[in-house]
Amino acid sequence: MDYKEGDRIRVEKGGAAYEGVVMPSVTGHIVLKMVSGYNVGIEPDGAQITFLEQKKEIQKPEKQGKVTKNKGLKNVVFISTGGTIASKIDYRSGAVSSQCSADDIVRTIPELDDIANIRGRVVTNILSENMKPHIWTELARAVYEEISNGADGIVIAHGTDTMMYSAAALAFMLDTPVPVVFVGSQRSADRPSSDNVMNAICATKVAVSDIAEICTVMHESSSDDRCAIHYATRVRKMHTSRRDAFQSINSRQIGFVDYATGEITTESEYTARGETELALKEKIEPECAIVKFTPGAKAEILGHYIDAGYKGIVIEGTGLGHVSTDWVPEIKRATEANIPIVIASQCLHGRVCDRVYDTGTDMLKAGAIEAEDMLPEVALVKLMCVLGQTSDLPEVRKLMQEKRANEISDCSLE
Amino acid sequence: MDYKEGDRIRVEKGGAAYEGVVMPSVTGHIVLKMVSGYNVGIEPDGAQITFLEQKKEIQKPEKQGKVTKNKGLKNVVFISTGGTIASKIDYRSGAVSSQCSADDIVRTIPELDDIANIRGRVVTNILSENMKPHIWTELARAVYEEISNGADGIVIAHGTDTMMYSAAALAFMLDTPVPVVFVGSQRSADRPSSDNVMNAICATKVAVSDIAEICTVMHESSSDDRCAIHYATRVRKMHTSRRDAFQSINSRQIGFVDYATGEITTESEYTARGETELALKEKIEPECAIVKFTPGAKAEILGHYIDAGYKGIVIEGTGLGHVSTDWVPEIKRATEANIPIVIASQCLHGRVCDRVYDTGTDMLKAGAIEAEDMLPEVALVKLMCVLGQTSDLPEVRKLMQEKRANEISDCSLE
Known part of the structure; x- marks a missing residue:
């Protein structure tokens, strides 16, 4: 049976049947991205394959590639740690490459270009569950450097599994005069219900705002209307898979970002831009x-x-x-x-x-x-x-x- | 300064001041029950004491003491494990004795007498945090015995700290043809906001109902209108102190008990009274x-x-x-x-x-x-x-x- 990456196929094996888009695979398995957004890997041995549909060509977004600095906009550094969000995505096949240059980001979410002058920086490229305390230190140093060098705001794309730990670590390690915003995505970017574009846009809105807090910006509810802005030390992933998994505990949120209008409303106190002097206490005891x-x-x-x-x-x-x-x-x-x-x-x-x-x-x-x-x-x-x-x-x-x-x-x- | 248990006094020491009712103390400290319901212990050394009010005599409840079996009512066994709820309480001083005979229970909450013929049984008398797996076995055996001997329902009064663990254990150990209801109290009985009377009454209502499940009955919200009936395996204590700390997770509740009317409404499936044969699998591996x-x-x-x-x-x-x-x-x-x-x-x-x-x-x-x-x-x-x-x-x-x-x-x- 002939098929290539991006084609839709049906695989039957051992009484089970799977339909989905063929994903890149390095293990020799057939990897399918199903409608649910989940991937399944199937040993090809003995599997019966039916071809369903050819790969669709992707419509190129209108704004493509060029990052031109707009003097009226703030400078935001997008730091990548290996999370799915704002990575380079083939919307049809779902293949994700986590290298994250400014070009890649703007190509993926061209709306960001209207909010800020975005530059990318890769600090690490790991699965969130492999995050370690010494990487928190690297991350804190990178943020410190970028703010020292004039960044008006920082967005940190992070896997959601351990985001609360990393965000809390930076909150204890750094004093910041500008917003430092953690953001992630619960669903991979190719899912119809993906939250990555909305979360990234809302996070960037916060990065150019007056809220000079270390915070986390994620979907507020399962609808696509607002993101909540949480204190980094008060937020917890409270669901394995829902888009609104992140919830503030023992505290109100800092506020909300309306996705449609971009308007930010606050309901808690926050430190305003420029109020705090930049400082880094990077030493930690991981034991x-x-x-x-x-x-x-x-x-x-x-x-x-x-x-x-x-x-x-x-x-x-x-x-x-x-x-x-x-x-x-x-x-x-x-x-x-x-x-x-x-x-x-x-x-x-x-x-x-x-x-x-x-x-x-x-x-x-x-x-x-x-x-x-x-x-x-x-x-x-x-x-x-x-x-x-x-x-x-x-x-x-x-x-x-x-x-x-x-x-x-x-x-x-x- | 002369005062005795039950008197209201003011104690000033080291810049702090406490007002409350004098509680029994075996350590030599002055123990005060404050309006908040919390106790505070103060070293008498150097403390300044002001007398505020004499102990108020308690109004005896109209129904007092006698447990007379009413043939129209179901028989419920109230098993005590050391929780605060339904213990013998001096409402004014807040002193709690956890010995729990049927007389004690009905004396404390006389309304129970109208719901069922209540008999008490003490299985253990420990702080909830000292609960151990081998006591789950004792508890399961006691419930098994009582149901074998004709109990129409069981209420288990349990400290809230580890109630979810004990309730889950019984759910895995026992098949029951009658309701087995765990109940607890988040606030000690003398607090104005105590939940113990309402929780005990609602639990007893469930114990005489058709819901032959091992379940937990606790305040649904912070108001005094309904209790929620949770599957024993789906409920978790989600707040250190709130009355509505118990919440069903990954499942709807079985239903609710309206405190005012006693009416039970259900919103999930349950096994009806008599559907399941009584069985006990008491062996567990605590390691x-x-x-x-x-x-x-x-x-x-x-x-x-x-x-x-x-x-x-x-x-x-x-x-x-x-x-x-x-x-x-x-x-x-x-x-x-x-x-x-x-x-x-x-x-x-x-x-x-x-x-x-x-x-x-x-x-x-x-x-x-x-x-x-x-x-x-x-x-x-x-x-x-x-x-x-x-x-x-x-x-x-x-x-x-x-x-x-x-x-x-x-x-x-x-």
Whole structure:
């Protein structure tokens, strides 16, 4: 059966049938992009193939290629880390190349050219799940450099899986006088329901706005009307696949971008452009971990992290931030070994409070540090950043409980 | 300064001031129950105390004490595990005794007497964070016994911190011909905003209803109008302190109980009373753990669990269920050692799908078992229950991916 990339075919094998567009494959499998947007890989051996339709030629967009600097527009640097969004896309075959030059971006989403003078920079090209703390440092340095060199705004295209961690890291590492906007795409660009064009356009609108925050811009709902602007330290991916997966937790959003009009409305305080001086604290301590407490979980688990030389641990406790009583001696042992134990809640919403019940007060006596209303993942990233600055336990405690980048809100229990 | 339990006093110390009702204290601290409902403990040393108001005598409820069996009503057994709800409460001082006889319950919430013939049974008396898998077995046995002996419905009062784990455990261990209803209280009974009376009444309404499911009944919203009835395997505590903390995830609720009218409306399928034969599979394998993947988390973490002799592991991956590429060999090693590795998502909402990206397919090839749209915590409990029945890996895989107690919904990606 003769077919080439971009053709639509039907493959039957082992009782199952798949229809879709043939994608590039390096493994020898037949890779099909299905209508759902998902790819499926099928061993060709024994598969029955029916040809359905030839590759359609792509209509060239009207604006093609040339990036000409417009003096009336702000300069935005588009940093790529390997996410799908704003990569070079063949809309018909769905093949994605993640090299991301300015030309590529403007060719893919020509509307960006009307919003800003866009220049591209590739920091890394990895799958989001392979993101590591040392790449956060590279990313923070790149952003620092670009702003030093006069960028009026930064857009960082990032895979959605670990975007919340990277965005939080930059929020703790950088003080910025201009917008630094993380953006991603939940659906690959060739899907009818793809969110990448809208998200990229809205993110660029924020990058040229007055909102000099490190933030994340993603679809607000499953319709295509607005993107939400989230504080980098308050947003969490709350769905495996929906376009509106990103939600602010324990905080309102900073605001919204209307896709049709480009208008930005805000509902929270933000630092205005130029208010903050550019600064970089790039040192971090990556030897930190999250331990999730579950019923019956043995104290030896926490013990392992202490003995393995971790420098800081976040416990995702139950409810107000609890572990079973038999974990308390291990918390004490960690504290005595100068390893901070930070308590967050697996509830995600709400504030940790260990003053209400006995177990909590025992945990506090043993040295546990309450993460207030920080997300557990954000508490982990913050702990890495704080331990990059100091290993003095009282100082770590103070910094962990002090608001640095909107990650904590004020509260009085009384 | 002279004061006694139940009096309202003001304590000033170190620049802070607290007003509240004096609670019993065994530590020598002054313990105050504040208007917010929270307790605060203050070292009496150097504290300045002002007397505000004497203890108010409690109005005795009209219906007091006597449990007389009403032949027109169903028989409900109220099982206590140490939760606050339906314990014996001094409404004024807030002191809670968790011994829970039928008399105590009806004395506390006399309205229950009109709904069912209530009998109490104490299974354990612990803080919810000290719940262990072997107590799930005791609890399941107690429920089995009571239903064998003719109970028409069971209400289990449970601390909210680990209620989702216990409820899921019973859902996997028991087949029940009558309702088995978990209920808890987010606020202690003396708070003006306490949810315990409404939750207990609504839970009892469900216990006498036709809904023969293992379920959880808690406030639907922060107002006092309805309780939601959740499948035990689909509900998660999503807030540290709000009354409406319990939310169904990846599923609709079974239905609602209107507090004012007692009317039950349903919006999902349920097994009707008498449809299922009573059965108990009480054997579980507690040596299982959840490992949460975060950026930069080292593969040695997973390695530790394998080497420490755990029998099954749930990985809370990112997005569709991913870990970094360097974890894949450890997944393979676990599988080869007959240790099932189950993949759930830290997004909580949505379905795991490792067929879309390269890392995922590598994980599947290494033997990872997708938890479909199960909550990670429920996947852990289910894994314990499944491993109680078999350690045959292909069988474990099959059982983990088969719906047993509404924990998975059907889907087709195409």
